[in-house]
Amino acid sequence: GENVEQHPSTLSVQEGDSAVIKCTYSDSASNYFPWYKQELGKRPQLIIDIRSNVGEKKDQRIAVTLNKTAKHFSLHITETQPEDSAVYFCAARSGANNLFFGTGTRLTVIP
Amino acid sequence: GAGVSQSPSNKVTEKGKDVELRCDPISGHTALYWYRQSLGQGLEFLIYFQGNSAPDKSGLPSDRFSAERTGGSVSTLTIQRTQQEDSAVYLCASSLVPGGYNEQFFGPGTRLTVL
Numbered sequence: 001g002e003n004v005e006q007h008p009s010t011l012s013v014q015e016g017d018s019a020v021i022k023c024t025y026s027d028s029a030s031n032y033f034p035w036y037k038q039e040l041g042k043r044p045q046l047i048i049d050i051r052s053n054v055g056e057k058k059d060q061r062i063a064v065t066l067n068k069t070a071k072h073f074s075l076h077i078t079e080t081q082p083e084d085s086a087v088y089f090c091a092a093r094s095g096a097n098n099l100f101f102g103t104g105t106r107l108t109v110i111p
Numbered sequence: 112g113a114g115v116s117q118s119p120s121n122k123v124t125e126k127g128k129d130v131e132l133r134c135d136p137i138s139g140h141t142a143l144y145w146y147r148q149s150l151g152q153g154l155e156f157l158i159y160f161q162g163n164s165a166p167d168k169s170g171l172p173s174d175r176f177s178a179e180r181t182g183g184s185v186s187t188l189t190i191q192r193t194q195q196e197d198s199a200v201y202l203c204a205s206s207l208v209p210g211g212y213n214e215q216f217f218g219p220g221t222r223l224t225v226l
Contacts, residue, residue, distance in 0.1 A: 001169075032212050043202065043217040044154070051212060089154060096210030098144065098167055103153040 002027040004092050006102025013080050014110050021105045023090035024072045030092040033066060033073050034099070038087045047088075048075070080109045113137070115218035117203050123224045124193055132188045132221045136205030143186050144206075144215060145178055149199040157201075160186065161209035193225045 003026040013019050025033075034049035050057045050064045050073065057064050061080075066073040073092075077084055090102040116135045124130050136143050141162040147155045156170035160180045171177070175193075180186040190197055200220040206213040 034214070036217075043219050045217070046214050049212070049214070093210060096161060096164075098156055098159045098170075098210075099215060100156070101146075101154040 002030060002092055002094065002097070002100040004090060004100050004102045006090050006105060008105060009103065010106045010108070012108045012110060015080060015082060017080055019075075019077045019080055019084070019107055019109075021075045021088055021090070021107070022072060023074070023092075023102050024070075025092040025100075026071065027092070027094055028068075028071065029094040031095075032093045033064070034091050035062075035064060035075050036089045036091065036101075038089065038104075040086070044089060077107075080107075082109050082111050085109045115203060115205050115216050117201075117218040117221050119221060120219065121222045121224075123226065125226050126195060127192055129189065129191045130193055130223065132190075132201050132203075132223070134186045134188070134203030134205075134218060136184065136186070136203070137216055138184075140205035140207055140216075141183065142206045142209040142213070142215075143180055144204045145186070145188050146202045146204065147199045148202055148220070154202065157188070159209075164209070190223075193223075195225050198223055198225045 006023045031052035036044040037047045038044040063076045087104045091099045093099045118133045143160040145157040158178045159167040175191045178188045202220045203218045204215040
């Protein structure tokens with residue numbers, strides 16, 4: 001089955017700086033890569049996703065890049081704000097299979 | 112519209128007792144997933160109901176865990192003879208159809224504490 005690895009496990013940045021979270025996957029058939037944000041005590045919520053037929057997708061301050069050859073994808077948050085503090089999970093899926101999640105990154109934005 | 116709901120929100124039980132956790136997916140969603148999240152940990156996959164196909168039970172950690180989905184809607188996760196290591200937040204999610212590019216919507220979770 002799919003194996004998704006995520007780094008770093010924790011990340012602290014100063015407000016206004018950028019944050020980058022990286023994930024690798026093992027199944028070359030995976031074609032869908034969502035990112036979820038989980039605030040403390042809340043449910044995970046989708047913030048952005050990318051399909052295997054594109055290399056980059058942006059939505060305001062967040063962007064995701066995908067390198068299919070290397071089987072890795074990354075989340076980029078620019079101009080970080082305190083409300084960006086949360087745990088972020090990457091995930092990967094092929095076809096109708098289950099989503100496989102990374103182990104999460106706890107992002108802390110220091111005001 | 113209404114999102115995914117779960118009940119109870121909190122459950123405290125004694126070691127050895129059985130518990131049932133309920134998930135109400137978004138109406139019309141044919142795919143339903145259960146995950147377990149231990150304190151400060153990631154999302155551990157448990158089971159996946161994929162429409163009319165046989166469920167993917169590959170994530171269930173032991174035979175004490177089982178789940179069913181009646182009528183293609185509500186799902187119940189049952190843990191028999193609970194152990195302290197079963198303490199965690201159990202999250203349910205649903206999507207319109209299985210797999211593909213479909214977003215999974217999560218419920219608020221049930222926090223299970225086994226004393």
